[in-house]
Amino acid sequence: MDDPIQTCKATAADVGIISRIIDRSIRVGCARDHRNQPQTLAVWTRNTSLEHIQHWLADPRLYLNIALLQDKPVGVAMASVCGKVAFCYVQPEWFRRGVGQALLADLEAWLRDQGQQRVRLHCTRSSEAFYRNLGYRSCARAFMVAGLKAIPMHKDLTSPA
Template sequence: MRPARAQDAPEMSRVLIASITELCHADHADDPDRIAEWTGNKTPDGVRAMLARDGFFMVVVELDGQVVAVGATTADGEIALNYVAPEARFRGVSKALLGHMEADLRSRGFVEGRLRATKTAKAFYRAQGWFPDKTQDGSMACFAMHKRLAG
């Protein structure tokens, strides 16, 4: 696990798009328009733009020299991204990445973390001690969740 770099953008894009396309069927129902909407900013240029954003801290997980997961936290205490490549699923990568991001938020003084989970990821976050707040409205249903990180 390490901070993401601009030269990682193509691999990060591959992971983000593959994760969304191949693992999030419950959220997009294989609807090409919904997939296009969700992945539209996940191109290499879109990832470079994310990397350049102030207050957006991106990390990657590598296995055998290849990026297999992408995560991000924000300056206001939110976990913004936690995506794993399909070939790395069920190997503890997402859990380790989430733990790393929770520790990052704690180290920056946050007592509670926040995130928005997809239908696909909601049970995963619940199993890691996150609690749902309410359903978010929008083009894609997301579930606001929170977790006490300290004390």
């Protein structure tokens, strides 16, 4: 694939597509984690409403970015000024093409600009290898939340990118 993946800060005009990307990535891409259990899916997708996303965009403590490939939105990610990645979701047909990596690189650069020296996140089993390949390491024992296994990870941001 020769077309570069572009990342930029999301805007209010992106709210609808952000909601669809998150919902679809969870339902299709994370099926290994939720096993299509309705209760688990309901909890995991409850924050995909347009109102939630508008709130995120209005919060100056959050950075929500979007990845574009040939001007088509293909992924979204979000971090907070405290150094935590809240999520990174990619349209399933764009998995393993560098979209998630581009989104995380952009979030990490923003976090460095915020003065953070370390980034933290909780991932699921289906995304653990992705984060490990980007230099994230387990930092605590995994735990269950809302029917999902959450794996705490972190990455040092003081090393060269």
